[in-house]
Ligand SMILES: CC(C)[C@H](C(=O)O)[C@@H](O)C(=O)O
C-alpha cells in the first residue's frame with residue numbers, strides 16, 4: 001500500500017513521541033512492503049510561534065490531502081493562565097477536528113496484565129476491563145455560539161445537537177458493539193438537559209435496528225461513579241463531546257496505563273490517530289516520555305486501513321517490551337528506565 | 352434553640368433514611384435542650400403523584416418559612432426512560448434550589464479509617480483524603496434557556512454565568528479554605544468555554560484578597576483524572592454546576608463510604624441538608640438502606656446553626672456504630688447486617 005500520512009508533532013513531548021511512532025511505522029512498512037510518505041506540518045503552540053495561528057491553512061491542506069493524520073500532543077502552559085489570550089493552541093485542535101469532519105473519537109481503555117498493579121484501583125476492580133468510549137467530537141458546547149454580554153460581566157456557551165449528529169455517532173457505536181461484547185451504554189443527563197433528551201430518544205429509536213445489542217442509559221454522574229467502581233462492567237459507551245472529554249480522561253487513569261492509551265478520531269475518509277495523554281510540558285526534550293501510546297495509535301491507524309496484521313505486529317512488540325522491562329521511567333518501578341528514543345528503537349528493531 | 356425544620360422525605364428510600372435522621376436529631380434536641388418542630392412536606396415523584404407537581408407551592412412555603420430543610424432523596428426510574436415526560440421529579444429539586452437561593456452545594460469527601468478497605472482505590476491512594484467541593488447550584492446549563500428547533504430535530508441548552516454568581520460562590524470557597532488547608536482549586540474548562548474563562552478571571556482577581564490561600568486552576572478533565580490518582584492532594588475545590596455534578600459523584604465513591612457522605616446547600620438564610628446518594632428505588636421499603644449519610648447531613652445542619660457540639664455528638668455516635676459493626680448490609684462485609692431502623696435506633700440511643 002502507498003500511504004500519505006500527515007505528521008503533526010505539536011507541542012511539548014509531541015515531537016519526541018511522534019519520532020518513535022515514525023520509526024516503528026517505517027519498520028512495519030519495510031516488513032510488510034508498504035510505502036509511507038510522511039508529510040510533516042505545524043500545529044498548536046509551535047504553529048502559533050511560527051505563523052501566528054494553531055491550525056494554519058497549509059497544515060489543513062496537507063491533512064486533507066493525506067490518507068491519515070498522526071498526531072502528537074497539543075498545549076502549552078503559557079496560554080492556560082491567560083483567560084484573555086486571543087489565540088490558543090487548543091483552537092487549532094478544535095478547528096482541525098471540525099474541518100476534517102472527525103466526529104467520532106474512539107478511546108479504548110484496556111489493561112495490560114503486567115501493569116495491573118500500577119492502577120490506583122485494586123486489582124480485582126480493574127481485571128478484565130476492556131471498554132471503548134465513542135465521544136462525539138464536532139458538536140455540543142465546544143462548537144456552539146459563545147461570548148460575553150453586559151460589558152463582559154456575563155458569559156455564555158451554547159450547547160446544540162441535531163438528531164443527525166447523534167445518529168451518525170450512535171450508528172458507529174452500535175456497529176462497534178456488534179464487533180465486541182454487544183453492549184452499548186448511552187451516557188447523558190436526560191433528567192436535566194434537552195440535548196440529552198434528544199440523544200436518548202434518538203438512540204432509543206435505533207434500538208430496533210440492532211436487536212442483538214443490549215442498550216442501557218445512564219446519567220453522566222452515575223457513570224463517573226461506576227467507572228471507578230466497576231469499570232469492567234462496560235463495553236461500548238457513547239456520549240456527547242463535553243461528557244466524553246471528562247469521562248474518557250477519568251477512564252484513562254483507571255487502567256494504570258495512561259501512558260499507553262491510544263485514540264482515533266474518525267468521520268470522513270481521513271482518520272486522525274493520537275495518544276490520549278497531553279503535551280506534558282515539564283518533560284519536553286528530556287527523552288523520558290513514554291512513546292507507547294503514540295506507537296499504539298499508529299497501530300490503530302494501520303488497522304483502520306484494514307491492515308490488521310500490521311497493527312498486531314505493533315501490539316506484539318509493545319507487549320514484549322513491557323514483558324522485558326524495556327520501558328520509560330513511568331513504568332520502570334525501581335528497575336532500569338530507558339529513554340524515549342531507546343524504547344522506540346527497540347520496538348522498531350523488534351517488528 | 353427553637354428550630355423549625357422542613358422535612359422533605361422524597362422518593363425511594365428517602366422516607367426510611369429521613370426517619371432515622373429525625374430520631375437522631377430528636378435525641379440531640381433532648382440532650383442539648385433544643386426544641387425541633389418538624390414540618391413534613393411533599394416533593395419529587397411522591398408530590399407528582401399526590402398533587403401533580405414535584406415542588407408544590409405549599410412545600411415551598413413550608414421550606415421558606417423554616418430555619419432549614421432536611422431532605423431525603425428524589426427520583427423514580429419510571430420517569431428516566433421517558434424523554435418526553437413533561438413533569439419530572441428532578442424539576443422539583445431544581446426549582447427548590449432556585450427558589451430557596453441555594454447557590455452553594457457543599458460536598459465533603461473524607462475517609463473513615465475503619466472503612467478504608469471498602470474503597471475501590473488502593474489504601475495508599477486514599478489515606479488522608481479530606482476534600483470539599485463547593486459546587487455552584489443555581490446557574491449554568493441547568494438553568495439556561497433550553498428547548499427544540501426545526502420541528503424537534505435540533506435541541507439546545509444554554510450555559511450562562513455572571514461575574515457576581517461566580518464571585519459569591521468563590522467567596523465561600525476562599526473562606527472555607529481559610530478554615531481548612533488554605534488550598535483552593537478552581538476547576539474549569541477555560542481552554543474551550545467562555546463561561547470558564549469568566550470563572551477563571553474572576554477567581555484570579557480575588558486572589559489578592561486572600562493572600563494566605565494557595566490557588567490553583569485545573570481543567571475539569573484533569574481533575575477527573577487526579578481525583579482517582581491522588582484525591583488526597585486536594586483541599587477545597589470550587590466549580591460550576593454541571594462539572595460539580597459529575598466530579599462530586601466521582602469523588603463520592605473514592606472513599607468507599609458513598610453511603611456515608613452528607614451534603615449541604617447554602618446561600619440564603621435557609622440551608623438544605625441531604626445525603627449525596629440517590630433514591631435507590633430497588634431498596635425501597637426493604638429496611639436495608641444505610642441511613643448514616645442522612646444522619647450526618649443532620650450533623651451538618653446543627654453545625655450550620657453554630658451548634659458544633661451537637662454536630663460532634665452525632666459524628667461520634669456514627670463513628671462508634673462503625674467501630675462496633677452496627678451497620679447496614681452495604682458495610683457489613685460478611686458480619687451481621689442491621690436494618691435501617693435498627694441503626695437509627697442505636698444511634699439515637701447512643702447520643
Ligand atoms: C485540549 C482540549 C481542547 C481537548 C478537548 O477538550 O477536547 C483535550 O482535552 C482532549 O480531550 O482532546
Ligand SMILES: CC(C)[C@H](C(=O)O)[C@@H](O)C(=O)O
Pocket residue numbers: 191192221426441444596
Ligand atoms: C437529580 C439531579 C437533577 C441532580 C443534579 O444533577 O443536580 C443530582 O444528580 C444531584 O447531584 O443533586
